[in-house]
Amino acid sequence: MSRTEASLRPQKGTLVKRHKLSTRLWHWASAAIIVVMLMSGLMIFNAHPRLYWGIDGANTDPAWLEIGASIGATGEKGYFRLGQTELTTTGVLGLSAGPRDSIAKRAFPQWATLPGEEDLAKARRWHLSFAWLLATGTLLFGIWSIANGHVRRDLLPHKSELRPGHICGQIKQHASFHLPQGLEARSYNTLQKLVYLGVSGLLIPALILSGLTMSPWINAVVPWLVDVFGGRQSARSIHFIAAFLIVLFVIVHLVMVVVAGPVNEIRSMITGWFRLPEERRK
Amino acid sequence: MKKPVTRRKLLLGLGLATPALILGGIGLAGKKGAGDALLGSGEWLSLQARQRVGRKALAREYRREDISAVFRPNGSTQPKTPQWVEDAGTGFETWQLQVGGKVKIPRAFSLAELRALPARTQITRHDCVEGWSCIGQWTGVPLATVLGTVGLQSDARYIVFHCADKFGAWMYYESIDLIDAFHPQTILAYEMNGAALPVRHGAPCRLRVERQLGYKHAKFVMQIEAASSLSQFGDGKGGFWEDLSDYAWYAGI
Numbered sequence: 001m002s003r004t005e006a007s008l009r010p011q012k013g014t015l016v017k018r019h020k021l022s023t024r025l026w027h028w029a030s031a032a033i034i035v036v037m038l039m040s041g042l043m044i045f046n047a048h049p050r051l052y053w054g055i056d057g058a059n060t061d062p063a064w065l066e067i068g069a070s071i072g073a074t075g076e077k078g079y080f081r082l083g084q085t086e087l088t089t090t091g092v093l094g095l096s097a098g099p100r101d102s103i104a105k106r107a108f109p110q111w112a113t114l115p116g117e118e119d120l121a122k123a124r125r126w127h128l129s130f131a132w133l134l135a136t137g138t139l140l141f142g143i144w145s146i147a148n149g150h151v152r153r154d155l156l157p158h159k160s161e162l163r164p165g166h167i168c169g170q171i172k173q174h175a176s177f178h179l180p181q182g183l184e185a186r187s188y189n190t191l192q193k194l195v196y197l198g199v200s201g202l203l204i205p206a207l208i209l210s211g212l213t214m215s216p217w218i219n220a221v222v223p224w225l226v227d228v229f230g231g232r233q234s235a236r237s238i239h240f241i242a243a244f245l246i247v248l249f250v251i252v253h254l255v256m257v258v259v260a261g262p263v264n265e266i267r268s269m270i271t272g273w274f275r276l277p278e279e280r281r282k
Numbered sequence: 283m284k285k286p287v288t289r290r291k292l293l294l295g296l297g298l299a300t301p302a303l304i305l306g307g308i309g310l311a312g313k314k315g316a317g318d319a320l321l322g323s324g325e326w327l328s329l330q331a332r333q334r335v336g337r338k339a340l341a342r343e344y345r346r347e348d349i350s351a352v353f354r355p356n357g358s359t360q361p362k363t364p365q366w367v368e369d370a371g372t373g374f375e376t377w378q379l380q381v382g383g384k385v386k387i388p389r390a391f392s393l394a395e396l397r398a399l400p401a402r403t404q405i406t407r408h409d410c411v412e413g414w415s416c417i418g419q420w421t422g423v424p425l426a427t428v429l430g431t432v433g434l435q436s437d438a439r440y441i442v443f444h445c446a447d448k449f450g451a452w453m454y455y456e457s458i459d460l461i462d463a464f465h466p467q468t469i470l471a472y473e474m475n476g477a478a479l480p481v482r483h484g485a486p487c488r489l490r491v492e493r494q495l496g497y498k499h500a501k502f503v504m505q506i507e508a509a510s511s512l513s514q515f516g517d518g519k520g521g522f523w524e525d526l527s528d529y530a531w532y533a534g535i
Contacts, residue, residue, distance in 0.1 A: 047411070050414075055417065121527045122528065125321035129323045214409075216492065218535070220340055236413060
């Protein structure tokens with residue numbers, strides 16, 4: 001049987017066309033861009049590792065999140081503070097390995113930032129150059145995916161999928177790593193639809209828009225945008241939280257790829273062809 | 283059987299091309315030239331966008347009750363250059379702002395002369411490149427008024443601000459283009475929150491260029507110079523932090 005026939009009448013174990021070219025291109029491009037944005041973003045955060053709510057905020061104002069170094073009972077320590085809760089994070093956050101065996105006072109460690117050394121100017125160059133790629137790519141992929149039916153056919157959940165009972169069932173299935181098999185695996189399940197739609201339709205746009213409000217020039221051109229996020233420092237906090245949610249998404253995403261069969265999953269995102277998993281014996 | 287394989291190879295190639303391009307770009311970044319071009323592209327694109335969108339857009343102005351209780355002073359807070367120290371000793375009565383370079387009639391302004399010009403008061407948010415923000419009220423003379431008094435020569439493209447503060451061996455300086463120089467909110471401020479500009483914030487006179495980040499707002503301004511190019515100043519990148527650490531010259535983003 002040729003592949004064309006297989007995709008018309010899919011059976012378990014056969015190859016089906018799963019991902020469109022545009023989806024595959026943007027998947028890998030955005031993956032690389034997001035790594036650059038995250039790591040350079042952490043370096044920018046290091047320049048002032050405190051987050052505030054409201055319009056303004058600086059060192060004398062209360063921070064709802066802070067990473068720093070202080071003198072503890074047993075010498076210097078790194079800390080992570082969320083509201084009133086403080087965790088000692090020496091070695092990773094606040095205080096970590098610096099160049100040539102030194103100990104550096106820095107919020108995020110060398111291995112997590114781009115560039116590795118303390119260099120706000122270079123981190124901003126990485127961040128603000130790749131931001132253009134992320135923004136134009138997201139816009140083009142969004143328009144293209146609406147136009148070619150990707151959003152309507154593959155991502156928007158059917159009404160019946162949104163019943164609480166159905167969603168609860170899916171969460172239980174995922175939590176016990178019982179992923180859809182056979183024909184069912186051909187299209188996204190409800191959780192995948194909601195997460196992919198949420199990440200590409202809400203989270204990434206929120207990151208781009210809150211990032212734009214960091215710009216005094218953009219603030220002058222579209223003053224209402226920063227108000228939507230509750231002021232400049234709130235926007236900075238939301239930008240950080242959204243980036244944190246992206247990290248969570250990537251971790252869960254990678255775990256699910258491994259659980260679902262990494263070779264088949266990665267091949268399908270490169271070539272587009274996906275082998276339907278065999279039905280599991282009960 | 284042959285056709286799908288060819289197409290598959292094509293798709294595989296395309297699927298791999300994009301990340302390869304990006305990773306290649308990152309690899310090139312290690313090399314001088316190509317890397318500078320890649321990492322300079324963001325600033326260039328932003329500046330191109332600013333030339334076209336919102337050239338005259340005004341920065342948000344806030345209410346008196348929004349003014350920050352503490353406005354964090356940053357950078358130099360106490361210049362030590364002899365002329366400034368001498369001027370400070372007289373309460374800045376001997377202080378003079380030199381305006382020259384590519385202007386028609388170079389001249390100097392005393393603080394009293396600047397104060398005699400029509401003033402503008404604005405309550406704006408100051409965003410540091412590091413990420414923090416403070417709100418303050420600034421009163422001063424629009425730079426456009428001062429530049430109008432001396433008149434620019436036709437080949438003037440930039441306005442350079444020479445300051446009294448030194449970082450190590452380097453004198454602080456900054457520069458802006460004519461779009462920002464003639465923007466109504468770009469002022470030479472001599473008052474902050476209704477009182478004379480404090481020393482830690484740049485007494486007796488500092489630049490406010492409200493649509494750019496903090497390091498562009500030169501403090502302790504002694505001399506203003508109109509220029510056709512920035513290459514003759516410092517290392518030629520247009521400002522102290524630009525020369526020292528490769529900060530973006532256009533800091534509107």
